[in-house]
Every structure is written in C-alpha cells, then in structure tokens.
Amino acid sequence: xxxxxxxxxxxxxxxxxxxxxxxxxxxxxxxxxxxxxxxxxxxxxxxxxxxxxxxxxxxxxxxxxxxxxxxxxxxxxxxxxxxxxxxxxxxxxxxxxxxxxxxxxxxxxxxxxxxxxxxxxxxxxxxxxxxxxxxxxxxxxxxxxxxxxxxxxxxxxxxxxxxxxxxxxxxxxxxxxxxxxxxxxxxxxxxxxxxxxxxxxxxxxxxxxxxxxxxxxxxxxxxxxxxxxxxxxxxxxxxxxxxxxxxxxxxxxxxxxxxxxxxxxxxxxxxxxxxxxxxxxxxxxxxxxxxxxxxxxxxxxxxxxxxxxxxxxxxxxxxxxxxxxxxxxxxxxxxxxxxxxxxxxxxxxxxxxxxxxxxxxxxxxxxxxxxxxxxxxxxxxxxxxxxxxxxxxxxxxxxxxxxxxxxxxxxxxxxxxxxxxxxxxxxxxxxxxxxxxxxxxxxxxxxxxxxxxxxxxxxxxxxxxxxxxxxxxxxxxxxxxxxxxx
Numbered sequence: 001x002x003x004x005x006x007x008x009x010x011x012x013x014x015x016x017x018x019x020x021x022x023x024x025x026x027x028x029x030x031x032x033x034x035x036x037x038x039x040x041x042x043x044x045x046x047x048x049x050x051x052x053x054x055x056x057x058x059x060x061x062x063x064x065x066x067x068x069x070x071x072x073x074x075x076x077x078x079x080x081x082x083x084x085x086x087x088x089x090x091x092x093x094x095x096x097x098x099x100x101x102x103x104x105x106x107x108x109x110x111x112x113x114x115x116x117x118x119x120x121x122x123x124x125x126x127x128x129x130x131x132x133x134x135x136x137x138x139x140x141x142x143x144x145x146x147x148x149x150x151x152x153x154x155x156x157x158x159x160x161x162x163x164x165x166x167x168x169x170x171x172x173x174x175x176x177x178x179x180x181x182x183x184x185x186x187x188x189x190x191x192x193x194x195x196x197x198x199x200x201x202x203x204x205x206x207x208x209x210x211x212x213x214x215x216x217x218x219x220x221x222x223x224x225x226x227x228x229x230x231x232x233x234x235x236x237x238x239x240x241x242x243x244x245x246x247x248x249x250x251x252x253x254x255x256x257x258x259x260x261x262x263x264x265x266x267x268x269x270x271x272x273x274x275x276x277x278x279x280x281x282x283x284x285x286x287x288x289x290x291x292x293x294x295x296x297x298x299x300x301x302x303x304x305x306x307x308x309x310x311x312x313x314x315x316x317x318x319x320x321x322x323x324x325x326x327x328x329x330x331x332x333x334x335x336x337x338x339x340x341x342x343x344x345x346x347x348x349x350x351x352x353x354x355x356x357x358x359x360x361x362x363x364x365x366x367x368x369x370x371x372x373x374x375x376x377x378x379x380x381x382x383x384x385x386x387x388x389x390x391x392x393x394x395x396x397x398x399x400x401x402x403x404x405x406x407x408x409x410x411x412x413x414x415x416x417x418x419x420x421x422x423x424x425x426x427x428x429x430x431x432x433x434x435x436x437x438x439x440x441x442x443x444x445x446x447x448x449x450x451x452x453x454x455x456x457x458x459x460x461x462x463x464x465x466x467x468x469x470x471x472x473x474x475x476x477x478x479x480x481x482x483x484x485x486x
Contacts, residue, residue, distance in 0.1 A: 057117035105347035140358035172206035173250025183434035186367040192310035196341025222270035237360035242349035257294035275324030310339040315379030387425040
C-alpha cells in the first residue's frame, strides 16, 4: 500500500454517499486533526465515561463519526507513524469497539427511541473496523505472505480471551461470524437496513472424542455438517469467534442442530436452504437460522437469538422478493429476520477473537463499495435487474438439468432443487453486473499511486452510473452494465 494512504473520509464507507462530480482527489478538511492516535485515545476515553442515554448515544456517535471524517491526508498519513505504534493503534481500536458493544447491551431494541442510537453505534463500530483494515493492509504490504484462518498473531488476529490462541481452542457451541469472497456474500452483508461487513454464520460442534465439526447452511447445498478443515479451506477474508454466556446450553444447542442436520444428510436429502429467511420455522434453514434453531431446541424455545434483529428498507422490496423474502409494503416495518451481522450486537455472546486476512481486505472493501452503491440505486432510483436472453436461457437450462437424475450431480453444488428460476436469474445477473462494475473500479484505482478512499470510490461509481446511463439511453448495446441493471 502506498505510503500516503488517504485517511480522509475513510469512514464514509459506512454511508451511501453520492456526489455528482469529482472536484478534487483529496477533499479539504474543515477542522484538521493534529494526531490520529490522540484522537482515537480521546474517543476511547469519552466512550468509557459516557452516560449512555438514547439521545447522547445518537448525538455523540454521530459527532465522533463526523470528527473522524475530518482527518485529512494533508494533515496525517499512515507513513507519519511508526509501524509499532500503528499495531498498538489497531489493538486500541479493537478495545474501543468492545467497549461500545458493552454500552449497547443497555439499549432496549423494542424502544422506538433506540433506533437512531443503535444505527449510530453500528456505524461507528464499522467505521473503526474499516480504519483497522486500512492500517493492517498498510503494515502487511507483502501479498506473498499467506494467512491461515483463525491462526497467527499480532494486529490481524485480535484476541479478547487469553486462553484462545487458534481455531484449535474453539469450544463446542462457539459461533463463527465470517465474510466470504463472492458477490452474493457482499450482497448478504449489505441486505439489511444497516450495512454489515459479514455474510455467514457457522456453529461449532466438538464431539466427546474432541473432534471439531461445523454445522452450516449454504445456498448451493442446504444444511450440512462437516469436519472443521472444510471451514478452514473456504478461505474467508475475516472471521470473528463468539461464545454464549451459558457454555453448557451453547454446547447442547450445537449438538442438537448438528444431529438434526446430520440425520437428514444420512437420508440423502439435506435440509433445503431457506431463501425466505424465516427464522421462526425449521423446515428450511439459512445460515443464521442454524444458530437460532439450535438454541430453540436446547432451551425449549425460551432463548430468542439474536437480541437485535435485521429490518429492511422499503426500496429493496422488489429485490428481496426475487430472492424469496416475503416482505411487502404493508409488513416491511414489522418484518424482522436474523442476518449474520446481528450476532455482533448480541451481548449474550462474548467476543473471543477477531481475525482478518490482510491479502483479502481490499477485495472485500471494493465489493462493499460496489454493492453499497447498487443497493442505493435500487432504493432511491428504482433500479432493478434485467437478466436478458442469455442469462434467462442459462437459468432455465440449469433449473431443468438439476432435475434430471443422470445430470443433476454436475450441478448439485451450484443450484439447489428449491432455487426457482427467478432466483437463478437474480444471482447470475448480480454476479454479472457486480463483476463489470468492480473491474471498472479496479481500473480507476490503478490510475493512482495511493488507494482510493471509500468516498472517492463512491464518487467514481456514481459518475460511472451517470455516464453509462447516457450510453444506455443513446444505444443500449454500448452500455457497460445498464443493459442488465437499470
């Protein structure tokens, strides 16, 4: 990463900011901050002593956010700091996030006045994590080094439990929140009312013999159990380990759902993936539902997980419906589900450790920016996906082949039987459009020696949309992505 990494507006990655023109590579600061480390220490002290009422939670959270936005690369760049100091800064930021998380435990999610507070806290938490990402990328400039999931030490593997040193120390009932590398992962991470940075949940089960297993639900194959090595091989970009306060109950929950899923697998029929994200039924399961249903079984429905649940924006209803989620204009304000990132703010789970792969952070950040803008266009400009003839034909063919006994094995790990043609079209088109826009963003970033800040990415993407829309209106075939997404 270039020595003059832009710190300006790093934190705007948590908001959907649109700008019509790009006047300057580096926006000017209205109130330049003299020292990044001092600022972070100040925020930590204020958060530690703040009386967490709904009003000051919202006001202070937004104030800290705006203060951090004023950091300008003309004032301070990462190259101005000793790398050892930056490593300590990452650990300090992690500590701040843990303190913020504890503060949120007193917030009543059913109180309407708490909504703004929760959103502000989530935004600030995500902002700090993005700053950590930039610093970790800067420190680990050598992309030839490999990083094993939930292994290693230092600033890319932050621990909140002294007894946890690697995945080998996982306990039965632990929950792993992770981020995959596909566009569908980026979409799932940003599907809710507030953006998240994670897309998947895994339930850990340790047998009496000490063997580590996982129980998961995947779009492609439904609910499955697998040795933990399979999870390691997935190569996620980030993972966080959570441990429920009642470890005995957590073990029983993990064991119960493990046995249920394993029993179905032994019949040759995996429990199908729940595209509707209805966490209250167990006939089909999505990844987060593996966790909540496990606790339902073990507690006889007395434990409701998670504490804070996901709600959706009305502007995404058409997209959500195509996915299979039964949200409407009449129920969008009351419809709730359990998205993976919700576990971040459930204080019944302790954060044990957080791991990230420095080599994959940039890819996740770029995809986050692309999906953030795509969802913004759907919400505010009525954008929708248009599969076109080739993708429509492919979707129909896959759907048919999946049902032919002598051919279904060829597609069994790509397209489940309960995936409808409209869902196939949606996911194939999402990947198509996402890749096109991502490649444009990568090409733009290659023009500069330093990394684009999130706001700069948003400015570019908005300008790209405007220019490509003009081409689409003039001659559809010449547009880069509007022929599939407009």
